[in-house]
Amino acid sequence: MNTPATTLEAPAKVTTETVLRPRFEGTNICTWIGFKHVNYLVEEAVLDWLRQNEWPSRRLFEEAGVGVDLVGIKTRILHALHIDDEVRLTVKASVGENGVVAKVTAMVDRDGHEVKAVTSTVTVQLREEDRHGDGASGVPGFLLPAVVPQITSIVPVPANVPADAVGELKTIGRGGVSSEVDARLRSGDRPAVVWSWRIPYPYCHHTTRMQMSGFLRQMEEVVDLFLEERQASIRTLLDEQNWIPVVPNSNIELTGEAIMEEQLITVFEVLHDFKGVTYTSAMTCYVVRGDELVPVATGEITHGYAVINDRRDWSLVDFDERLLTAVRG
Structure with a gap:
């Protein structure tokens, strides 16, 4: 802290370790932690990398005039996390032209042996x-390559789309939803939904911008709406078959900035399924600006299904006819 920022050309710690516990909010089914809160642990570990290098997000904002933005998060879940787990997260980061790129590994104890539960790659600008x-x-000098005047996409950016591609929507949940998705908003002909709603204040940070946690919430909720539209709602399968969706992989990359109170258009489209055991879908988020839809985020998520055996254990199942119809059309 006493070293002048201008002379600090390398991080004091390339690799850091942080021990965290999942938040209670993430225990949606029994005591298992959903993918969104797994990603929250990853996010906090990356923020702690900055903290342990003496430039936490608050200091960067207040003293250096920059906001910390996670612009990419790609996560693989190898073992389910539970509430009250003590998770040891190791972060190894480097700084390059795309920003800070952090490789995150999460370890957890299972029956007296530490196992790798999560791996993730996070990009910060x-x-x-x-x-x-x-x-x-x-x-500080070691973070200068990560400074940008506006969020810069680390992946190819989809083209703008005319705003009239969003047709008539019905009210469901929050905002409007339709399973009749214009071809200009999709890459194929598999089942899809389009969802429109206003970006609220709680999804934003640094005063006006929608942050990564907001897009993680968006991905979680649009899946819920998609399954409802496809007559395979999460509640229905829980009540009738004791089945729950599980997520082994997810990723989100920001391609622009979404601003508080803009209209957010989210398209969720099934890409493919693997032998009736998992299916992978794409999410693309746009904001309405004038007569165009401007892309602000893209991502993919893979789902399988599990039957709840008891209060502690679940096991994966093959899709039945209802789920196959939902994801294949």
Whole structure:
């Protein structure tokens, strides 16, 4: 902390270790932690990498004039996490032209042996906060390559789409939903939904921007709406078959900035299924600007299904005719 920022050209710690427990909010089914809260653990471990290198997000915002933005998070879940688990997360990070790239590994104890539960790759950019001053000033040397005037996409950006591609929507949950999705908003002809709603204040950070946790929530909720539209709602399968969806893989990359109170258009489309055991879907998020839909995030998520055996254990199942119809059309 006493070293002048201008002389700090390398992180003090390339690799850090953080021990965390999942939040109670994430125990949606029995005591298992959903994929969103698994990603929250990953996010917190990356933030702690900055903290252990003496430049936590608060200091970067208040003193250096940049906001910490997770612009990519790609996660693989190898073992389910439970509430009250003590999770040891190791972060090894480097800084390059795309930002801070952090490789995260999460370990957890199972029957006296530590097993690898989660692996993740996270990309972080430091966005200049000129709204509250003169932008970046005093960013430490080891983080300078991560500074951007606006969020910069780390993946190919989808094209803008005319706003009239969003047709008539019905009210379901929050906002409007339709399973009749314009061809301009999709890559194939597998089942899909389009969902429109207004970006609320709680999904944003650094005053106005929708943050990664907001897009994780978006991915979680659009799946729920998709299954409802396909007559395979989560509640229905729980009540009738004791089945739950499980997520082994997910990723989200920001391709632009979504601003508080903009209209967010989310398209969720099945890409393929694997032998009736898992299915992978794509999510693309747009905001309405004038007469165009401007892409702000893309992602993919893979789901399987498990039957709840008891309060502690579940086991994977093959899709039945209802689920196959839902994901294949």
